[in-house]
Amino acid sequence: MKIRSLVMLACTVFSVHASLADDKITQSDYQRPEAVPAPESNPLTEEKTALGKTLFFDPRLSRDKSMSCATCHSPDQRWSDGRVVPLGSEELSQPRRTPTVMNSAWLKALMWDGRAKSLEAQAVLPITTPHEMNYNMKELVQRLGEIKGYEPLFESAYGDAEINTQRIAMALATFQRTLVSNTSSFDLWVNGDEHAISSSAQRGFQIFNNEAQCAACHKSWRFTDDSFHDIGLDSPDLGRGKVIPVEVTIMQHAFKTPTLRDLPENGPFMHDGSMSDLEEVIKHYEDGGIQRESLSKEMKPFELTEQQRTDLIAFLKTLDGGSLDIDPPVLPME
Ligand code: HEC
Ligand code: HEC
Structure with a gap:
């Protein structure tokens, strides 16, 4: 090139x-701006927001059930963590501080280095990153499928209760789009x-x-x-x-x-x-x-x-x- x-x-x-x-x-x-933008492939709906919010706060998205997205993007820390380096990153040679997820609906490039292109694409990264939630999507889909209470949430968000990676990512992205500065x-x-x-x-x-x-x-x-x-x-x-x-x-x-x-x-x-x-x-x-x-x-x-x-x-x-x-x-x- x-x-x-x-x-x-x-x-x-x-x-x-x-x-x-x-x-x-x-x-x-x-x-x-007057309205919150969302991609045509994932329009904002109340039902998806409700599902996304539940997933965002659920520590069962991490392998050892100890860490949710909200552990590092916490409502009382302006949706960051107030820490110089995030939890669990002590072993890393160059850890990066947790950014806020407020106003993320408007982000054109995500992460400090822009390596994720959309909220949908980003959502899978923390779940599967070893020093973060350290899990994998296959087992997560299975685990959520065993939690009875998720069935109605997926059903009202998507019309049926099927759980898959894309639906998890779309719901997390949708919830984050609703976090707009007062x-x-x-x-x-x-x-x-x-x-x-x-x-x-x-x-x-x-x-x-x-x-x-x-x-x-x-x-x-x-x-x-x-x-x-x-x-x-x-x-x-x-x-x-x-x-x-x-x-x-x-x-x-x-x-x-x-x-x-x-x-x-x-x-x-x-x-x-x-x-x-x-x-x-x-x-x-x-x-x-x-x-x-x-x-x-x-x-x-x-x-x-x-x-x-x-x-x-x-x-x-x-x-x-x-x-x-x-x-x-x-x-x-x-
Ligand atoms: C050349 C572009 C540029 C200019 C000019 C600039 N900034 Fe920045 N600003 C950045 C970038 C990029 C970062 C993040 C840098 C990093 O972490 O490596 C940043 C970070 C910050 C932060 C930290 C925010 C956070 O969440 O960590 C503050 C506060 C800030 N700038 C304020 C200012 C102020 C006030 C001025 C004018 C005096 C200014 N900036 C001028 C690009 C700029
Ligand atoms: C262990 C702490 C931790 C957890 C848990 C975590 N994050 Fe993050 N998040 C970070 C850090 C650190 C970054 C910045 C990483 C980088 O730029 O290299 C980040 C970046 C992001 C960004 C990009 C923001 C921007 O300005 O570019 C989004 C969106 C995000 N996280 C959403 C989530 C979601 C959704 C979850 C749960 C599935 C989650 N995070 C779980 C620490 C965390």
């Missing part, structure tokens, strides 16, 4: 963005309520889009370009560089731009959980990160005053819509 096509391959989830200088970013660039004070401001956020946060919004150029990568209502960048962190993990041919320099050390909505108060932040407060994050961007060939062109050092840093943090905090009220499901009986 030629380099040119490799670069195109690496860039399939790149979104083209206009230069910030000639195209001023305004509040309306951050308007929330309206934040920033959203109210975008919709015209001038007093919804403080004047410090309003100044922070300008800094985010202008002086600090955060919006070069954190754009749209989810504050991500769904693309991958090396932001110059001191981590040996090659990220997308491991799934894309090595000739594509800009993908070495590149990770997916995470959303900035609903950030946990004290991190951990970044793919390696290496930062724990927003001031530290901002100072990293001011310094510009480790200079290396793969470093993103959008990483340009700059300097903020103490007041500007405070304003930027005040703005980031307005993106918090609070936790989602979800009643954990009643797990079906054997």
Whole structure:
């Protein structure tokens, strides 16, 4: 394959963005969408959501029945786990922090390195990964078939009680699509309520889009370009560089731009959980990160005053819509 096509391959989830200088970013660039998207092959239904929610919280999806999806994507941890490295990953040489699954309906590439293409495709990975749920789909299908209480759930979701890998994955994907950020004070401001956020946060919004150029990568209502960048962190993990041919320099050390909505108060932040407060994050961007060939062109050092840093943090905090009220499901009986 030629380099040119490799670069195109690496860039399939790149979104083209206009230069910030000639195209001023305004509040309306951050308007929330009205509906939750779902693929035609797996439309959102209440019945599938109910089944998916039950599966998501059921530890019987793991071999030793100790771990559910919600163990690591927990409602009270903003659908992540609050840990620097996930449970069970102590043996791994380069474990990655658990991302949130909120707003995952809009994800164009999944995992820190984009190796999964859809929520449906992703759902099987944690079930079968050894340091996660460590199971296999064949035995899982059999185990769920022996749990009487699952029969009516599969039946109402799909019309009959057959259990198979695809149905499990489609239900998990559907439930996750319903996990959408609550309206934040920033959203109210975008919709015209001038007093919804403080004047410090309003100044922070300008800094985010202008002086600090955060919006070069954190754009749209989810504050991500769904693309991958090396932001110059001191981590040996090659990220997308491991799934894309090595000739594509800009993908070495590149990770997916995470959303900035609903950030946990004290991190951990970044793919390696290496930062724990927003001031530290901002100072990293001011310094510009480790200079290396793969470093993103959008990483340009700059300097903020103490007041500007405070304003930027005040703005980031307005993106918090609070936790989602979800009643954990009643797990079906054997
Ligand atoms: C042991 C902890 C753990 C468990 C259990 C777990 N996950 Fe995850 N999840 C992770 C980690 C860590 C990542 C990121 C991995 C990576 O990028 O290499 C992740 C990534 C994801 C993503 C991609 C999010 C994004 O922004 O790209 C989705 C969706 C997801 N998990 C759903 C699930 C579902 C569904 C289950 C249950 C079937 C599950 N997870 C079980 C830790 C866990
Ligand atoms: C070059 C693109 C780019 C620019 C510019 C950029 N970011 Fe990021 N941001 C990323 C990527 C990629 C990550 C994840 C990096 C990793 O973990 O290796 C990230 C991570 C973060 C995180 C951690 C989120 C989490 O869930 O772990 C925060 C907070 C953040 N950025 C805020 C900002 C702010 C504030 C600015 C402006 C000062 C900014 N970013 C500028 C691409 C960018």
